[in-house]
Amino acid sequence: MQVKFFLSFFLATFAAAGVVAPIPDGCTTGEDLVRRVPVPLDARNPSPVTGGPVPQIPVGVRLPVFRVHKTYAMGMLGRGIKKERMDVSSSSIGTIVRRYIGDIRRKPNQGNGDFEYKVQIFSRDPLIIYIRNFVSSEEIDYLLQVSEEKYEPSKVYSSFDGNLIDDKMRVSDSAWMDPKDPVVRSITQRAREFQGWRNKNTTVEPLLVQRYQVDGFYNYHFDWDESRADGNRVTTFMSYLVGNCTGGGTNFPFLPQPSDGRWCDVIECDEEGRDGYQGIIFKPVVGSAIFWENFHPNGTGHTGVYHAGLPVKSGMKVGLNIWSWDSAWIKPGS
Numbered sequence: 001m002q003v004k005f006f007l008s009f010f011l012a013t014f015a016a017a018g019v020v021a022p023i024p025d026g027c028t029t030g031e032d033l034v035r036r037v038p039v040p041l042d043a044r045n046p047s048p049v050t051g052g053p054v055p056q057i058p059v060g061v062r063l064p065v066f067r068v069h070k071t072y073a074m075g076m077l078g079r080g081i082k083k084e085r086m087d088v089s090s091s092s093i094g095t096i097v098r099r100y101i102g103d104i105r106r107k108p109n110q111g112n113g114d115f116e117y118k119v120q121i122f123s124r125d126p127l128i129i130y131i132r133n134f135v136s137s138e139e140i141d142y143l144l145q146v147s148e149e150k151y152e153p154s155k156v157y158s159s160f161d162g163n164l165i166d167d168k169m170r171v172s173d174s175a176w177m178d179p180k181d182p183v184v185r186s187i188t189q190r191a192r193e194f195q196g197w198r199n200k201n202t203t204v205e206p207l208l209v210q211r212y213q214v215d216g217f218y219n220y221h222f223d224w225d226e227s228r229a230d231g232n233r234v235t236t237f238m239s240y241l242v243g244n245c246t247g248g249g250t251n252f253p254f255l256p257q258p259s260d261g262r263w264c265d266v267i268e269c270d271e272e273g274r275d276g277y278q279g280i281i282f283k284p285v286v287g288s289a290i291f292w293e294n295f296h297p298n299g300t301g302h303t304g305v306y307h308a309g310l311p312v313k314s315g316m317k318v319g320l321n322i323w324s325w326d327s328a329w330i331k332p333g334s
Contacts, residue, residue: 031215031217031247031310031311031313034217034219034220034308034310034311116133117131117132117133117134118131118132118133119131119132120132122258122263122290123255123304125304126292126293126302126304126305127292127293128252128255128290128291128292128305129290129291129292130266130282130288130289130290130291131194131237131288131289131290131291132285132287132288133287133288134190134237134239134287134288134289135187135239135241135287135289135320136287137287139183139186139187140241140242140286140287142183143177143183143184143209143241143320144209144241144242144318146175146177146178146181147175147177147209147211147318148175150175150176150177150209151173151174151175151211152173152174152175153172153173153174154170154171154172154173154174154210154218155174156169156170156221168219169218169219169221170217170218170219171212171215171216171217171218172210172211172212172216172217172218172309173210173211173213174208174209174210174211175208175209175210175211176206176207176208177206177207177208177209178206179206179207184207187207187320187322188204188207188322191204191237191322191324192204194291195235195324198324198326199326199328201326201327201328202234202324202325202326202327202328203324203325203327204322204323204324204325205233205322205323205324205325207320207321207322208320208321208322208323209241209318209319209320209321210318210319210320210321211242211316211317211318212245212248212309212312212316212317212318212319213312213316214312214313214314214315214316215311215312215313216248216309216311216312216317217308217309217310217311217312218308218309219308220251220253220306220307220308221306221307221308222294222301222303222305222306222307223236223294223305223323224294224295224301224302224305226301228331229330229331229334230327230328230329230330230331230334231325231326231327231328231329232294232295232301232325232326232329233294233323233324233325234293234294234295234324234325234326234329235291235292235293235294235323235324236290236291236292236294236305236321236322236323236324237289237290237291237320237321237322237323238250238282238289238290238291238319238320238321239287239288239289239290239319239320239321239322240284240285240286240287240288240289240317240318240319240320241286241318241319241320242284242286242316242317242318243283243284243285243286243317244315244316245284245312245313245314245315245316245317246312246313246314246315247275247310247311247312247313247314248284248309248310248311248312248313248315248317249268249281249282249283249284249309249310250281250282250284250290250307250308250309250310251277251279251280251281251282251307251308251309251310252279252280252282252304252305252306252307253277253278253279253306253307253308254279254303254304254306255279255280255304256279256280257269257279257280265283265285266282266283266285266288267280267281267282267283268281268283275310277310281310284317284319289320292305293305295329298332299329299330299331299332300332
């Protein structure tokens with residue numbers, strides 16, 4: 001008991017210092033690495049009683065924050081890729097929810113005609129929406145084909161010092177999609193319309209396809225960047241293109257397990273599937289997407305969206321990331 005308590009205190013101390021806990025030399029698998037990322041003690045056991053708001057991070061605790069490649073403003077614009085503009089007004093959670101569920105019809109694509117995807121609110125705080133059949137099978141086949149020649153090892157930069165993080169943080173291959181491609185534009189437009197009419201400072205970033213093979217993973221992180229004073233990723237779509245794997249779920253350690261068992265077709269509910277991880281694990285259901293807001297209405301980053309791509313134990317997982325960037329976002333108090 002004393003050893004267990006000491007280990008928990010040790011990990012929490014590293015989190016408070018904003019440092020990733022050191023990885024023992026003998027740990028070589030993605031699962032070893034993911035399980036050693038520090039998580040605040042109160043996040044390990046979300047309240048099973050209230051089922052309400054996400055547990056708050058203790059005062060003084062800093063979680064390790066990492067961002068994909070450089071930020072959109074610095075990295076993608078440097079590549080000469082034109083930004084896709086969209087219209088976001090600051091609003092309450094209730095207004096945001098109503099805005100998202102207002103229109104669930106998909107625009108025609110690839111000659112398939114008009115058809116529907118299904119929207120379900122998974123969490124209101126943070127706002128997380130589950131979208132069934134967000135990407136069609138034809139679109140999936142196309143994205144997998146065009147991404148094959150674009151893959152390169154994924155990169156991650158620490159928001160603390162800006163240095164490239166090694167494979168203790170992330171093991172996958174990434175492929176940026178061409179925003180001018182007709183199929184990519186169709187999916188981008190769908191993501192834009194799903195979010196409603198936001199201010200003209202908010203743009204959809206170029207789509208990113210990520211491939212995780214055996215032992216591939218992405219350790220716990222935020223998509224929003226706490227080091228920035230202005231401009232940030234305000235929303236995220238995580239869609240699945242290939243999910244013929246064991247492991248590879250998307251884990252939100254701060255979210256309490258829902259009481260309604262009907263969610264069990266898209267989240268892990270039994271002990272074997274949860275595999276000792278806390279919080280929620282979304283299964284990689286092909287064609288479906290998870291959407292979430294990265295910030296509170298007051299502009300502060302939401303710690304409830306801390307998440308990880310769990311290690312793939314067998315098979316392969318391919319995901320599609322769609323981020324929205326608000327250049328007008330200003331860090332509260334700056």
